[in-house]
Amino acid sequence: MRILFKTSYTDDIRLFPDRWTLAVYGALMALAFALPWLIDEFYIGEVTNVLIWAIAGLGLMLLTGQTGQVSLGHAAFLAIGCYTNTILIEIGLPFIVAFPLAGVITGVVGTIIAIPALRLHGIYLAIATIALSILADDIIVLLDPWTGGVSGKFPDMITIFGLEIERWTMPVRFYYLVLAVTVICTLFYRNLLRSPLGRAFAAIRDSEVSATAMGVHILRTKCKAFGLSCMITGWAGALMGYYAGAFNNETFSLVISITLLMMIVIGGLGSIHGAFFGAVVVAFLPQALSILKGATIGGSVAIPGLETGVFGMILILFILFEPMGLYGRWLKIRTWFELFPFARKDMFRRQKSYLKTERLR
């Protein structure tokens, strides 16, 4: 059993609450850094894919897990980030400027879209944002001169101060780039969580009425959440463009939006870990499925819709039996070991909530 003695207020504020956590995340960081020496280039590519999904997951997590606003339109923001980044580089900006700017522009666009959309709640917001995903496809085709329309675009090689990075020929360099972006996004997320804005997000998620009474401007704060979420998603989109090597109007479809949402639910809503756990599932499930299929009924047999079906099933099972996601399960296992033998079965049972003051809406 680990016992924490807190002796100053910074103990609760700093990035790592104690030495043990620092050691664990330090080791994880070292492992991530040493990975190219440990596994071969194909798997580095796969890990890069996981990290890109995790960044996108962090983006949506900020909005859905933290602020409680569902969005099925995040594929559109992946697309905006991706196209903005490519276009900015084409007009001559260096990557080091174009890439951050692409995220910021996506964030600004997101905020503008959020102002009308966020007047809707729950399922209605989800439906409104589906429209975004569908519209994005058409808008990309309509803006042919800039976006390349149906024939799509091929992102140029990344150059940072003369250092060339390319996904296919230099996967290790690309991996480090993605890793750096992942760390920065995770730090942003963490910093928000321990500052007033992050708490205001959680306040809106749990009770808009009392958040208002505490002086939180609901629409403005939601717009900030949407903007920040879109900014991170935009970065993920730009990286996805490089990872895919080519993209057109169909790359960022509604299915991507749904996969993203599924990912954070499976991973565990409202936690940074959840985005990463979910990304691992989403990125490796297709591979795992094809290996399983090969072992059971032979790899040559095509089963249309198998992946989507299994995804759906997993999602339903998680909502029914593990609503806190993989991270929730991990917490339960960890608590069991930490408290051994004092853990009780109903420790994580949610108490029935009391009547909410819904009539004020």
Added chain:
Amino acid sequence: MSLLEIKDATLKFGGVVAVNKLSLSVEEGEVYAIVGPNGAGKSTVFNMISRFYQPHAGTFTFDGQNLLERAADQVADLGIARTFQNIELFDHATVLQNLLVGRHRHRKTSLVEELFFAPRVRREEIAHREAVEEVIDFLDLQPYRDKMIAGLPYGVRKVVELGRALASGPRLLLLDEPASGLSVEETQDMRWWIDDIRKQMGITVLMVEHDMGLVSSVCDRVLALADGAKLAEGTPAEVQAHPAVIEAYLGAGAV
């Protein structure tokens, strides 16, 4: 001049007149209670002060400023904090985080500073924490500091909600049924806290309460409300003995 002054407030929901030409004034430093049968419009008065409801007529003045010019989220900035009848806490956050949301109106840092967790954010966080710790000490919430709201018993949640309102450093505290659902001991604690809030912290309290024992022991003045209109106003003893109040509660002929 009174701290809070309401004149001729009227609010209708369709054909129902919830509050009818109600006037009241709360002086700085007093504990003022609104009592009345269910549906009398007590919480509606609170929701008008919090600006959740827009009154159809009447004036609301707080410390010389027109309350009706403020949006609901700007009321806290004036120094008005409140609790809710059906506890409205942030369930999936810890007690500490809930209390820190109470400090929201005192934040000075910008979005970019918070993204990078600038030194100023750290300094402010520590200042907020110190303010919150004082509330925790005052309300004896130390054992629950890092506990999730979702797992706390009802009585503790009630106290946490009071704490969140206190953390915002208000001048006027609106308590909507602070003792409802509390045990006898918890009600007794609540009574002492309300006394201390007034005497030690100098905060004016306006509360809605059904427990006449609590009302008569802590309140300076009481207003009895029925069907949205004022029945009687005065000291707890005066109001309890007022014939119109007895009639509203017990029916005519009960005296």
